[in-house]
Amino acid sequence: xxxxxxxxxxxxxxxLATAEALRRKGYRGRLTLLGGExxxxxxxxPLSKQVLAGTRSPDTTxxxxxxxxxxxxxxxxxxxxxxxxxxxxxxVRTASGRELKPxxxxxxxxxRPRSLPGARGAEGVHVLRTLDDALALRSDLLASRRLVVVxxxxxxxxxxxxxxxxxxxxxxxxxxxxPMLAQFGPLVSGRLAALHTGxxxxxxxxxxxxxxxxxxxxxxxxxxxxxxxxxxxxxxxxIGADPATGWLAGSGLSIDDGLLCDSRCRAxxxxxxxxxxxxxxxxxxxxxIRLENRTNATEQxxxxxxxxxxxxxxxxxxxxxxxxxxxxxxxxHGRLGPDAEATVVEGDPATGRFVVRYQRDGRVAGxxxxxxxxxxxxxxxxxxxxxxxxxxxxx
Ligand SMILES: Cc1cc2nc3c(=O)[nH]c(=O)nc-3n(C[C@H](O)[C@H](O)[C@H](O)COP(=O)(O)OP(=O)(O)OC[C@H]3O[C@@H](n4cnc5c(N)ncnc54)[C@H](O)[C@@H]3O)c2cc1C
Numbered sequence: 001x002x003x004x005x006x007x008x009x010x011x012x013x014x015x016l017a018t019a020e021a022l023r024r025k026g027y028r029g030r031l032t033l034l035g036g037e038x039x040x041x042x043x044x045x046p047l048s049k050q051v052l053a054g055t056r057s058p059d060t061t062x063x064x065x066x067x068x069x070x071x072x073x074x075x076x077x078x079x080x081x082x083x084x085x086x087x088x089x090x091x092v093r094t095a096s097g098r099e100l101k102p103x104x105x106x107x108x109x110x111x112r113p114r115s116l117p118g119a120r121g122a123e124g125v126h127v128l129r130t131l132d133d134a135l136a137l138r139s140d141l142l143a144s145r146r147l148v149v150v151x152x153x154x155x156x157x158x159x160x161x162x163x164x165x166x167x168x169x170x171x172x173x174x175x176x177x178x179p180m181l182a183q184f185g186p187l188v189s190g191r192l193a194a195l196h197t198g199x200x201x202x203x204x205x206x207x208x209x210x211x212x213x214x215x216x217x218x219x220x221x222x223x224x225x226x227x228x229x230x231x232x233x234x235x236x237x238x239i240g241a242d243p244a245t246g247w248l249a250g251s252g253l254s255i256d257d258g259l260l261c262d263s264r265c266r267a268x269x270x271x272x273x274x275x276x277x278x279x280x281x282x283x284x285x286x287x288x289i290r291l292e293n294r295t296n297a298t299e300q301x302x303x304x305x306x307x308x309x310x311x312x313x314x315x316x317x318x319x320x321x322x323x324x325x326x327x328x329x330x331x332x333h334g335r336l337g338p339d340a341e342a343t344v345v346e347g348d349p350a351t352g353r354f355v356v357r358y359q360r361d362g363r364v365a366g367x368x369x370x371x372x373x374x375x376x377x378x379x380x381x382x383x384x385x386x387x388x389x390x391x392x393x394x395x
């Protein structure tokens with residue numbers, strides 16, 4: 001049955017894309033977008049890159065102009081986060097005391113960054129998730145010389161690259177021995193480590209971080225588990241983020257590293273999840289997965305809108321994300337990771353342009369392009385197929 005009122009909780013990439021897809025697919029009923037932030041929907045990938053570097057103004061991150069948003073014919077309720085949901089009656093309560101009673105709820109609340117114990121309150125300690133976070137970090141970087149980034153994942157590695165390009169003295173610290181090892185495995189992470197050190201980023205990887213030190217209310221360093229302190233004027237904590245499901249506590253919905261959904265991205269009758277917060281059953285992988293990337297926010301929104309309107313189709317994407325660090329644009333298709341065997345199949349790492357194929361259990365698990373977008377994309381259809389003949393490893 002077509003709903004008469006859809007409430008999307010979370011007014012960012014995935015929430016907005018769901019609302020737009022509903023309208024494009026012919027939904028004419030009431031549509032509400034409820035957002036926790038005061039900003040109209042904006043894009044996050046530029047925050048750790050051009051916005052932090054100052055080469056793009058914050059305005060350019062807006063996902064839609066005011067005119068386009070108005071044409072969506074949706075109520076946009078900003079700065080009023082959802083505080084609770086009763087799935088039985090589909091009643092959403094907000095922080096300001098509003099009560100909304102739609103017949104369909106879409107949960108699109110994204111992630112909340114983790115912090116380090118003891119780090120709260122000290123000046124100079126940052127996380128990066130929102131536009132306000134990016135602007136606060138930029139202003140601190142402009143007034144400082146020495147940055148330590150804690151966390152060698154995608155966000156930490158990007159921030160280290162951007163800050164180094166801004167001329168800061170940058171140290172990247174984290175427990176794994178190379179940047180993005182968990183995502184890319186040793187072959188590509190080794191290249192990434194060389195890229196960072198080649199640009200002057202100091203890598204202090206493979207050592208756990210115990211906490212931060214502060215003096216007179218301002219951060220003064222990052223303490224490793226060995227007891228050594230890495231001096232810092234600014235610290236970015238980029239140790240991952242948790243699904244923003246706190247407001248669903250007590251709702252009875254299943255939450256386990258995200259809002260658990262079936263293969264249709266449905267958490268319960270009339271309740272769907274989309275984007276970074278959604279842990280849905282991927283029929284090809286045979287398990288719940290959750291993706292934290294920009295492309296999924298858009299693609300999953302289309303699937304959710306279809307299913308709200310009665311399509312009853314599973315969502316089975318090939319995961320994809322990109323990252324920009326120094327002069328490298330790295331594009332990852334499929335499920336990579338350190339447990340997959342990685343082989344250079346095109347180009348040459350020494351030239352800064354190459355494609356890596358990942359295989360697991362005799363099948364192609366993924367493809368990664370390093371400054372070779374087209375070549376990597378062309379190999380995407382190989383994902384899931386048996387690896388027929390071993391290709392010679394490029395030099
Ligand atoms: C700095 C940064 C750089 C990135 N770079 C890349 C990249 O290069 N490539 C890539 O593929 N991906 C990148 N990503 C990831 C990508 O931006 C996310 O996957 C995408 O934003 C997910 O969209 P979303 O709408 O699910 O979540 P979000 O964009 O996090 O939006 C969730 C929204 O919900 C709001 N919200 C939270 N709780 C509530 C509540 N209780 N009530 C109402 N609203 C609420 C939040 O305030 C937020 O506005 C990056 C992310 C960040 C933070």
